[in-house]
Amino acid sequence: MLNRRDLLRGRMPAAAKGRPQLLFRPQTGPAGDVFVCVFLRGGMDGLNVVVPYGDPDYYRQRPTLGIAEPGRRGSNPEARAIDLDGFFGLHPNVKPLQAAYQAGDLAIVQAIGTPDKTRSHFEAMETMERGVDDGSTASTGWLGRHLGAIQSSNRSPMRAIALGDVLPQSLQGAIGATAVNSLDDFRLVEPAGWNGRFHATVTALYGDDDTSVGHAGVETLGLLKTMSSLNTRTYAPANGAKYPGGDFGSGLKQIAQLIKAEVGLEVACLDLGGWDSHVGQFALMGYLMPQLGEGLAAFHADLGEGMKRVTLVAMSEFGRRAYENTSLGTDHGRATCMFVLGGGINGGRVIRKWPGLAADLLEEGDLRVTMDYRDVLGEIVRNRMKNPRPETVFPQHNFTFAGVTRTGQVPT
Amino acid sequence: MTSVINRRDLLRGTGAAAASGAVGIALSGCGSFTRLVTQPAIPERLDVQLAGSTDPVLRVLNRTAFGPRPGDVSRVRQQGIDAYLEEQLKPGRGIRHGPDWLPVTLPDAPAVDFRLRLLDTLRMSEGDLLDIPKKQVQDELQQASVIRAVYSRWQLREVMVEFWNDHFNISQTKGDSPFYKTAYDADAIRAHSLGRFRDLLGATARSPAMLYYLDNARSDKRVPNENYARELMELHTLGVDGGYSQDDVVQVAGCFTGWSIKDRLWRGRFEYRPQLHKEGDKRVLGKIVKGRTGEQGVREGEDVLDLLALHPSTAGYLSWKLCRRFVADEPPPALVARVAAEYTRSGGHITPTLRKLFASQEFRSGKGAKMKRPFDLVIASLRALNANTDGKGPLRHLGRMGQLPFQWAMPNGYPDVASAWSSSLLARWNFALALATGGIPGTSVDLRAIASATGVRDAVDGPGSDVSARRVVDAFSSVILGRRLEAGHARHLAGVVLAAKPGDRLPQVVAGILAAPEHQWR
Numbered sequence A: 001m002l003n004r005r006d007l008l009r010g011r012m013p014a015a016a017k018g019r020p021q022l023l024f025r026p027q028t029g030p031a032g033d034v035f036v037c038v039f040l041r042g043g044m045d046g047l048n049v050v051v052p053y054g055d056p057d058y059y060r061q062r063p064t065l066g067i068a069e070p071g072r073r074g075s076n077p078e079a080r081a082i083d084l085d086g087f088f089g090l091h092p093n094v095k096p097l098q099a100a101y102q103a104g105d106l107a108i109v110q111a112i113g114t115p116d117k118t119r120s121h122f123e124a125m126e127t128m129e130r131g132v133d134d135g136s137t138a139s140t141g142w143l144g145r146h147l148g149a150i151q152s153s154n155r156s157p158m159r160a161i162a163l164g165d166v167l168p169q170s171l172q173g174a175i176g177a178t179a180v181n182s183l184d185d186f187r188l189v190e191p192a193g194w195n196g197r198f199h200a201t202v203t204a205l206y207g208d209d210d211t212s213v214g215h216a217g218v219e220t221l222g223l224l225k226t227m228s229s230l231n232t233r234t235y236a237p238a239n240g241a242k243y244p245g246g247d248f249g250s251g252l253k254q255i256a257q258l259i260k261a262e263v264g265l266e267v268a269c270l271d272l273g274g275w276d277s278h279v280g281q282f283a284l285m286g287y288l289m290p291q292l293g294e295g296l297a298a299f300h301a302d303l304g305e306g307m308k309r310v311t312l313v314a315m316s317e318f319g320r321r322a323y324e325n326t327s328l329g330t331d332h333g334r335a336t337c338m339f340v341l342g343g344g345i346n347g348g349r350v351i352r353k354w355p356g357l358a359a360d361l362l363e364e365g366d367l368r369v370t371m372d373y374r375d376v377l378g379e380i381v382r383n384r385m386k387n388p389r390p391e392t393v394f395p396q397h398n399f400t401f402a403g404v405t406r407t408g409q410v411p412t
Numbered sequence B: 001m002t003s004v005i006n007r008r009d010l011l012r013g014t015g016a017a018a019a020s021g022a023v024g025i026a027l028s029g030c031g032s033f034t035r036l037v038t039q040p041a042i043p044e045r046l047d048v049q050l051a052g053s054t055d056p057v058l059r060v061l062n063r064t065a066f067g068p069r070p071g072d073v074s075r076v077r078q079q080g081i082d083a084y085l086e087e088q089l090k091p092g093r094g095i096r097h098g099p100d101w102l103p104v105t106l107p108d109a110p111a112v113d114f115r116l117r118l119l120d121t122l123r124m125s126e127g128d129l130l131d132i133p134k135k136q137v138q139d140e141l142q143q144a145s146v147i148r149a150v151y152s153r154w155q156l157r158e159v160m161v162e163f164w165n166d167h168f169n170i171s172q173t174k175g176d177s178p179f180y181k182t183a184y185d186a187d188a189i190r191a192h193s194l195g196r197f198r199d200l201l202g203a204t205a206r207s208p209a210m211l212y213y214l215d216n217a218r219s220d221k222r223v224p225n226e227n228y229a230r231e232l233m234e235l236h237t238l239g240v241d242g243g244y245s246q247d248d249v250v251q252v253a254g255c256f257t258g259w260s261i262k263d264r265l266w267r268g269r270f271e272y273r274p275q276l277h278k279e280g281d282k283r284v285l286g287k288i289v290k291g292r293t294g295e296q297g298v299r300e301g302e303d304v305l306d307l308l309a310l311h312p313s314t315a316g317y318l319s320w321k322l323c324r325r326f327v328a329d330e331p332p333p334a335l336v337a338r339v340a341a342e343y344t345r346s347g348g349h350i351t352p353t354l355r356k357l358f359a360s361q362e363f364r365s366g367k368g369a370k371m372k373r374p375f376d377l378v379i380a381s382l383r384a385l386n387a388n389t390d391g392k393g394p395l396r397h398l399g400r401m402g403q404l405p406f407q408w409a410m411p412n413g414y415p416d417v418a419s420a421w422s423s424s425l426l427a428r429w430n431f432a433l434a435l436a437t438g439g440i441p442g443t444s445v446d447l448r449a450i451a452s453a454t455g456v457r458d459a460v461d462g463p464g465s466d467v468s469a470r471r472v473v474d475a476f477s478s479v480i481l482g483r484r485l486e487a488g489h490a491r492h493l494a495g496v497v498l499a500a501k502p503g504d505r506l507p508q509v510v511a512g513i514l515a516a517p518e519h520q521w522r
Helices: A004-006 A054-063 A098-102 A121-130 A144-149 A197-207 A212-229 A247-261 A281-309 A373-383 B007-012 B017-018 B022-038 B056-063 B072-079 B081-089 B111-118 B134-151 B155-167 B177-192 B197-204 B209-212 B225-236 B246-255 B294-309 B313-324 B333-345 B350-359 B376-383 B393-401 B420-436 B447-453 B456-463 B464-479 B489-497 B504-513
Strands: A033-041 A106-113 A160-163 A179-180 A267-273 A310-317 A338-344 A349-351 B094-096 B103-105 B260-261 B270-272 B282-284 B287-289
Touching: A033 A121, A033 A281, A098 A144, A098 A281, A098 B456, A144 A267, A197 B420, A197 B489, A197 B504, A212 B094, A212 B420, A247 A267, A247 A281, A247 B072, A281 A310, A281 A338, A310 A373, A338 A373, B017 B094, B022 B056, B056 B072, B056 B081, B072 B081, B072 B313, B081 B155, B081 B350, B111 B489, B134 B177, B134 B376, B134 B393, B155 B177, B155 B313, B155 B350, B177 B197, B177 B209, B177 B376, B197 B209, B197 B225, B197 B294, B209 B260, B225 B246, B225 B294, B246 B282, B246 B294, B260 B287, B270 B294, B282 B294, B313 B333, B313 B350, B333 B350, B376 B393, B376 B420, B393 B420, B420 B504, B447 B456, B447 B464, B447 B504, B456 B464, B464 B489, B464 B504, B489 B504
Parallel strands: A033 A267, A033 A310, A106 A349, A160 A179, A160 A267
Antiparallel strands: A106 A338, A310 A338, B094 B103, B260 B270, B282 B287
16 A cells, blocks of 8 residues: 555555556546547638548539549549548548548548638637637636536646647636646756755655645645656657657647546647638648648557547538639638547547538538537537536537437437 | 937836936936835844744734735734724725726825836726737736735735625636726726725626626617626625525516617717616516616616615625635634624625624634635735736746636636645746746845845855754745744755755745745635
């Protein structure tokens, strides 16, 4: 039986060697899955990332930008969509997602969106992150409400983190949520010449203090020890996973590392921005899609069995217009697609109520929104994050769950 | 060629003032005066207080103020706790209103006034603020709250301003809120923080900030918006168990239809719009609120506020929150009852209510632990070390600790219980390190001056010994904590002093005391 003094002196029971843990708060951690929220900022063109090659109107709307269907003769095979289900295909730049899809861990939802019709980045993001019909009514975010609502004994300082400078709006209202640029930030900033004297001081002072502050101090010291052993530079992803270079890849890698370290992480938020492809879409998307595809694929491979307790959602505030513009790009639209990755997810499917791309089926030139983003998130909140009351998280919404989670096709 | 030098450049030593050397000339002539107004001096001699248990004077300064400045404990002990509290309960002459919307702040300690003058947005109306970049408006108000808490001589008022800003919370994170919040802080909160609760309630209800934040500005007779009505009863007056029903919420929402914000001419100010008002009698908490038409319709909302301000549930709820702020996370029910009775007896006046609380045995006895929230910790540390600060650098640390002023998104304000703040310890430790080592931009502490005043300069500079190290520890625990550390902690820190290079002794011991568990409690 390990006591506090042993912990402070760095003695670990043999069984736990090689993976430091917080040992006197065994219940620290989420009741349900760890939730990773990836926000694809800028309005991702869902039509070109998950290509509806089976809809002939797609090619009518996008004579230049359209991605060739899997079997098209005479076209460059590398540039063809990769078949998913006989109607939709992956853009070749996100080919790495195929593995998770085929393993049944990745579900894609098409023609999904928010009620926001302004097509303004700011308005649409606010609406989506606040989790309401109208961005101006709430000041908390949906994740903030979720973390506040569930009865939780999880007091970990790493309960909710955002990688970046500021907390995203979705986390507004969450007590103790922190924005970190890097896990390396989680350390004592002691002058080098002090040789760790300050660390020794807080260890001594908090080690024998029997108040709630003392306990919190010891827990924080344990966490510091764990974090310092997480060397982000030498971390070796499992199963040969290779994260792409850049902030997104490194952010996902750090989140994976943090999940494995079992420090009580419950929610992690991360952005991949730049999807606003008004001009020269091929180049822009050509740069972003590999990051998305390789990043998510590496995360999935790295966590391996650990994915059973993780759900990751990649969403965007809106999609692009059905038809290409004259600058080889697309302008702001409405519906787009969403990626849902996790061991508990009903994957290997593209979930949709396909509205069609013929001119008379569009809504003011946009792919019609046939599924509300809250239907997917609400189901995840209830079935994966174990919050029995998703209506407190999304107060203005009547749910129609789509069966994106494996715990069954649930009626509302 | 003389260039025009404006005051701000002169004070900051920037721009034309610096270029022309005017700063050097100006300051050399009145250098001591400038130092006098920017930085209150510490007494030449500071007694080293080594009481083990909590001194009642210390408790008063830790609870009704943001902690003692050097010399405060002796001064208040001499003055007497009752006399000190009476003085604090009637601060200066408070805030006076100039023409309609411009509050005129009467001079506080020069250190406050001097620093606040540099922040233009504090003096602007909502309408004018709408034209200023949002970030500047937000930042300056946050900066001002740090400056006032550190330097104001009216500490109880600053403590109450913080309390009411949480109670009537308006976050800067929602849309246009920052523009309204600056005026709200001055006109609604600061003006009435120690006055009649009904006046405070009325000022918040009419404030464009509240009308915007809780959506009442958009409420009209077709679909009265219930957000404000609900929070008014749940958070501002009766409390969630105060005995109101959903129907009351609907009726109250109806009373407040028409309370809105001007969008033309004097843009950003309160405006009552009779055409939006839902007419007819309303029934609230079992009483009839007579319906009025035209401009008189605004009186319905005022009637509701009258009803709520002196309701017994309001007396109980407010008293409970005040006892939680000043006495313990779980306030003793008997005390809450007595304080509530005083609230009612005084007609809902905050000052006598507080007087009753502070005179109570529960308050004076020293029982009841309260953890310092991050703002308490930062301000107490800056005060104890007589820091010279522009109020900006500490904000970064407050952000990391999770209590950046006015950034709490929900209407209920920052939590006031220890359990909410346990995840802020790492940020507190890093703040302690930064403050002690001069690592906070725009903020400095003169540790050697304190060492001189406490008579341990020789111990700091000279060769070390167990005795001299112990003297240094005692001196700085006295200054920072007002009392001695736990024996084991004091021993450990003495060892730190002994082992450190002379130049590191003071920063190391000060960082250690600021980070110590003892300092995390009020």
